[in-house]
Amino acid sequence: MGFKTLEELKDAVYMCTYCGTCKVAYSYGPPPLFAPICPQGNTFKFDAFLGSRSKSAMAKAILNKEVDWSDTMIKALFTCNVCGGCEYQCQTDFKPEILNTIEALRYEAVKNGKSLKEHERISQNVLQFKNPYGESPEKKEEWMVKKADGREVLYFVGCTAALREPHIPKATADVFDKLGIEFTVLGKDEVCCGSPLIRIGQWDVAEQVMGENIDKIKETGIKDVVATCAGCYKTLSKDYASFEFPGYDKLNFYHITQFLKDRLGPSASLGMKVTYHDPCHLGRHAEIYEEPREILNKLGIELIEMPRNRGNSFCCGAGGGVKGAFPDLAIQTSKDRVKEAESLGVEAIVTSCPFCVRNLQDAQPSIPVYDIMELVQRSL
Amino acid sequence: MINGYPLSGDVMSWDKKRVYRRLVDILGDEWVSDDEFVRYTYSYDMSFVDPKMPDIIALPETVEEIQAIMKMANEEKVPVIPFTGGTNIGGLCIPEKGGIILDLKRMNKIVEINEEMRYAVIEPGVSHAQLADALYEKGLRFGWPVGPPSASVLACAINHGIGHLTGRYGLNSQMITSMEVILPTGELVRLGSAGITGSWHSLYPVPRLDGLFIGTLGTTGIVTKLGIVVSGIPDYSDVLTVSAENVEDMTNYMIRWGRYEAADDLTAVSWWLAQIPIPYPYKPKPDDEPEWYSYSVITGFTEKELEAKREMWEMSLKKEQESGSSVKEYEYPEEAKKARTQLPSQIVGSTKNYAKSAGGGISWPGTFTPAPKWPEAYNRWKEIYIRRNLSPSVRITLYRGTHYGMLRAMTPFDKRDPEKIKNARDAIVEALRVALDVGGIPYKPPLEFQEEIYKRADTGYVELLKKVKDMLDPNNIMNPGKLLVR
Ligand SMILES: Cc1cc2nc3c(=O)[nH]c(=O)nc-3n(C[C@H](O)[C@H](O)[C@H](O)COP(=O)(O)OP(=O)(O)OC[C@H]3O[C@@H](n4cnc5c(N)ncnc54)[C@H](O)[C@@H]3O)c2cc1C
Ligand code: SF4
Ligand code: SF4
Numbered sequence: 001m002g003f004k005t006l007e008e009l010k011d012a013v014y015m016c017t018y019c020g021t022c023k024v025a026y027s028y029g030p031p032p033l034f035a036p037i038c039p040q041g042n043t044f045k046f047d048a049f050l051g052s053r054s055k056s057a058m059a060k061a062i063l064n065k066e067v068d069w070s071d072t073m074i075k076a077l078f079t080c081n082v083c084g085g086c087e088y089q090c091q092t093d094f095k096p097e098i099l100n101t102i103e104a105l106r107y108e109a110v111k112n113g114k115s116l117k118e119h120e121r122i123s124q125n126v127l128q129f130k131n132p133y134g135e136s137p138e139k140k141e142e143w144m145v146k147k148a149d150g151r152e153v154l155y156f157v158g159c160t161a162a163l164r165e166p167h168i169p170k171a172t173a174d175v176f177d178k179l180g181i182e183f184t185v186l187g188k189d190e191v192c193c194g195s196p197l198i199r200i201g202q203w204d205v206a207e208q209v210m211g212e213n214i215d216k217i218k219e220t221g222i223k224d225v226v227a228t229c230a231g232c233y234k235t236l237s238k239d240y241a242s243f244e245f246p247g248y249d250k251l252n253f254y255h256i257t258q259f260l261k262d263r264l265g266p267s268a269s270l271g272m273k274v275t276y277h278d279p280c281h282l283g284r285h286a287e288i289y290e291e292p293r294e295i296l297n298k299l300g301i302e303l304i305e306m307p308r309n310r311g312n313s314f315c316c317g318a319g320g321g322v323k324g325a326f327p328d329l330a331i332q333t334s335k336d337r338v339k340e341a342e343s344l345g346v347e348a349i350v351t352s353c354p355f356c357v358r359n360l361q362d363a364q365p366s367i368p369v370y371d372i373m374e375l376v377q378r379s380l
Numbered sequence: 381m382i383n384g385y386p387l388s389g390d391v392m393s394w395d396k397k398r399v400y401r402r403l404v405d406i407l408g409d410e411w412v413s414d415d416e417f418v419r420y421t422y423s424y425d426m427s428f429v430d431p432k433m434p435d436i437i438a439l440p441e442t443v444e445e446i447q448a449i450m451k452m453a454n455e456e457k458v459p460v461i462p463f464t465g466g467t468n469i470g471g472l473c474i475p476e477k478g479g480i481i482l483d484l485k486r487m488n489k490i491v492e493i494n495e496e497m498r499y500a501v502i503e504p505g506v507s508h509a510q511l512a513d514a515l516y517e518k519g520l521r522f523g524w525p526v527g528p529p530s531a532s533v534l535a536c537a538i539n540h541g542i543g544h545l546t547g548r549y550g551l552n553s554q555m556i557t558s559m560e561v562i563l564p565t566g567e568l569v570r571l572g573s574a575g576i577t578g579s580w581h582s583l584y585p586v587p588r589l590d591g592l593f594i595g596t597l598g599t600t601g602i603v604t605k606l607g608i609v610v611s612g613i614p615d616y617s618d619v620l621t622v623s624a625e626n627v628e629d630m631t632n633y634m635i636r637w638g639r640y641e642a643a644d645d646l647t648a649v650s651w652w653l654a655q656i657p658i659p660y661p662y663k664p665k666p667d668d669e670p671e672w673y674s675y676s677v678i679t680g681f682t683e684k685e686l687e688a689k690r691e692m693w694e695m696s697l698k699k700e701q702e703s704g705s706s707v708k709e710y711e712y713p714e715e716a717k718k719a720r721t722q723l724p725s726q727i728v729g730s731t732k733n734y735a736k737s738a739g740g741g742i743s744w745p746g747t748f749t750p751a752p753k754w755p756e757a758y759n760r761w762k763e764i765y766i767r768r769n770l771s772p773s774v775r776i777t778l779y780r781g782t783h784y785g786m787l788r789a790m791t792p793f794d795k796r797d798p799e800k801i802k803n804a805r806d807a808i809v810e811a812l813r814v815a816l817d818v819g820g821i822p823y824k825p826p827l828e829f830q831e832e833i834y835k836r837a838d839t840g841y842v843e844l845l846k847k848v849k850d851m852l853d854p855n856n857i858m859n860p861g862k863l864l865v866r
Contacts, residue, residue: 011796014739014740014794014795014796015736015739015740016740017426017730017731017735017740017741017742018424018425018426018466018740019426019467019527019528019729019730019731020465020466020467020528020530020531021528021529021530021726021729021730022530022730023465023530024507024509024510024529024530026509026529026530026724026726027726028722028723028724028725028726029516030516031513031516031517032509032512032513032516032724033513034507034509034510034512034513034514034529045411045439045483045485045486046413046418046421046437046439046483047418047421047422047437047466047483048413048415048417048418048420048421053421054421057417057420057421058417061417061420066420067416067417067420068416070415070416070417072413072415072417072418073415073416073417076417076418089726089730090730091726091727091729091730091731091732092730092731092732092735092736093736
């Protein structure tokens with residue numbers, strides 16, 4: 001149990017036939033869809049950077065000791081967004097282990113002293129401050145306008161929302177209040193969920209914070225945990241599940257869109273025309289595609305889909321530790337995504353992840369980027 | 381020595397640092413790499429062909445850049461290997477003598493889609509997925525292989541690739557209308573109508589010099605633009621499926637029905653290829669299941685056209701049955717039907733149906749073989765494959781409804797075990813000899829196949845091939861060793 005090491009993934013890696021289907025997004029349709037899907041491959045072009053094919057090659061090279069770690073190899077490994085766009089295309093038995101293989105490769109690189117200094121800082125920050133941003137834990141409560149000590153649900157706010165996008169937890173708290181949902185938060189005691197650490201191969205620190213979080217959650221005695229951050233949700237509901245934390249199986253984890261879908265009644269129509277960006281952690285990694293769309297529908301919002309939607313969604317560019325270590329690449333990718341949205345003639349881009357909100361905004365779009373909770377708040 | 385012809389020279393020696401610098405001068409350092417891991421990713425493919433490292437990878441974007449590279453490569457006498465997706469299943473992009481891999485994925489423009497005249501002009505990096513998407517918007521289609529959607533349309537066509545319209549139009553190489561090619565010495569040439577008037581509609585009525593660059597596995601030039609015939613998507617279609625107890629009955633049915641040239645695709649597969657995935661290692665077929673299954677895709681622009689085709693098929697089937705054949709209508713499983721008709725397909729493209737759990741390896745004895753000889757070849761292949769614990773997962777497809785077509789065995793194997801790689805390679809080469817015995821010829825042949833070809837080839841043919849190669853590529857820098865004669 002726990003994270004799978006590269007050695008444990010060897011058989012899966014050898015299921016890759018090197019066919020290259022993971023290089024582009026394609027579906028038969030009709031009409032057919034063709035589009036670039038790999039943000040790093042889109043930029044660097046060499047096959048060593050493109051899709052999961054390149055990651056199976058890297059795994060083989062390392063497992064068989066055929067190639068030494070080089071700067072280029074480290075770049076090929078760490079400019080990957082771990083977005084799963086490639087995984088979605090693959091149909092072989094490598095598919096279920098593709099993201100695990102990328103993360104295991106990163107762990108292997110870290111073990112070999114090849115971690116990036118920006119990533120080490122994230123790890124140190126989490127150890128010292130319990131969040132990757134190096135902010136004091138008290139700051140995690142600054143968004144709160146009043147105490148939240150309900151017993152119904154525990155709102156797991158997440159570091160990015162609490163420290164960088166406070167309008168999201170503010171909107172969420174307001175929505176909970178308006179719907180009469182009694183909630184509480186861990187506040188300054190909330191520890192990084194571990195998502196960034198797992199993605200960048202800093203597993204030792206990740207395991208530590210995961211355990212801490214589960215203990216803190218259990219101490220509240222609340223069973224239903226709701227996250228607005230796609231990364232927190234994916235990590236709490238999927239990554240934690242592979243560890244045998246005592247009492248974990250008694251907890252229920254929800255993304256806010258799952259949680260609210262049936263709790264929202266018909267509302268006053270917002271009368272907007274928007275597009276929706278599927279966050280990788282929520283869509284491909286957790287297969288939550290329809291809930292946010294159903295909520296937008298309830299808000300009377302007209303949804304125009306981008307060509308790359310749902311499983312073929314194009315990453316915003318932030319994930320996998322890329323925003324921390326390669327900020328220009330992260331923006332370049334989000335500019336690509338923003339362009340796709342802008343070409344639809346919509347009023348706004350809506351998503352359901354604070355990290356996506358942030359990175360899409362950093363691309364300076366001509367239209368606003370909203371977290372879905374801001375629109376829910378507006379409708380109530 | 382192969383059939384009295386010496387293999388060409390030793391591994392070429394050249395100044396790697398200088399060549400790298402000159403490539404950077406042409407392309408900028410962003411698009412050139414000699415990093416070991418980058419080279420590693422271009423050193424192998426899914427086939428049994430042994431991996432070999434290239435020295436440098438370069439990603440040109442323009443015709444001028446490639447011309448400059450070829451001129452430089454001639455001065456430096458460094459091998460150049462054109463590469464698009466590397467999915468040819470024959471190790472054709474694995475460098476025999478090191479050198480530069482020219483990865484052409486940045487040249488991915490669809491230059492023109494001429495709806496009125498129904499041709500398209502594409503660059504090498506245009507994938508099946510990309511072209512399918514662009515053509516569909518205009519109600520057009522091309523012959524899509526059952527391969528990866530991300531692979532190159534151009535590389536498929538210039539290597540006698542096979543698409544899902546071969547029953548109707550023949551090979552994808554028969555759909556070529558014009559060509560732009562950079563010679564190994566760097567000159568730019570346009571062939572067909574494009575070379576005379578600038579219009580890309582036809583290879584006729586001028587001498588067919590395009591043949592110098594087709595089926596030559598990237599050893600005679602770099603094709604930078606290709607004109608291809610595209611056709612309208614018919615409004616009506618149907619898939620007609622039958623089974624037969626044996627290959628003889630299936631072949632006879634296909635020959636009879638094929639003569640109407642009515643099906644877009646007329647293919648049959650053995651029980652083992654009909655399984656998803658192919659059983660690996662071999663497992664026996666249950667006695668109560670037929671050994672052969674066929675699907676014919678018929679299409680029409682009117683219901684009447686479709687109906688007329690169906691009538692011809694019914695007639696053919698009836699006649700076969702009257703002659704005592706075991707062929708009969710058979711309902712195909714939905715996934716199998718989809719995988720063979722909804723093309724390009726990620727399912728077959730990512731080899732799920734073929735190799736899902738085998739261990740990463742796929743190769744084939746892939747041949748163009750006279751249809752009446754399919755039964756003899758298949759029965760001998762079956763013996764070879766079963767003896768080697770491999771499934772005889774064989775496909776036969778009629779080209780243009782006529783007298784010959786594909787005979788191939790999709791062969792998954794486990795790349796974790798060198799013995800299993802060898803076992804597959806030996807089975808495939810043994811099967812290939814059988815195909816050659818009955819008049820078949822391998823396509824996209826790895827070196828192991830070419831050795832067998834040249835053991836039997838007409839001396840005059842081989843001498844001419846050598847002369848042509850020497851004339852076009854005096855320093856033997858283009859994918860050297862891959863055509864074996866040089
Ligand atoms: C599961 C599976 C099924 C397949 N089924 C089919 C099928 O049904 N029909 C079929 O035809 N193929 C099939 N293929 C083979 C292959 O996928 C296609 O032919 C594909 O289109 C080849 O494109 P590529 O980009 O991979 O070519 P590559 O492998 O990169 O190149 C093929 C050859 O062309 C040369 N080359 C590439 N570009 C140029 C250029 N611009 N100028 C000169 N030479 C060049 C290369 O040096 C090499 O010798 C299949 C493959 C797989 C894995
Ligand atoms: S990861 Fe999957 S789709 Fe990509 S090359 Fe490997 S098997 Fe093919
Ligand atoms: S996970 Fe995303 S960035 Fe990484 S290889 Fe796959 S598609 Fe590319």
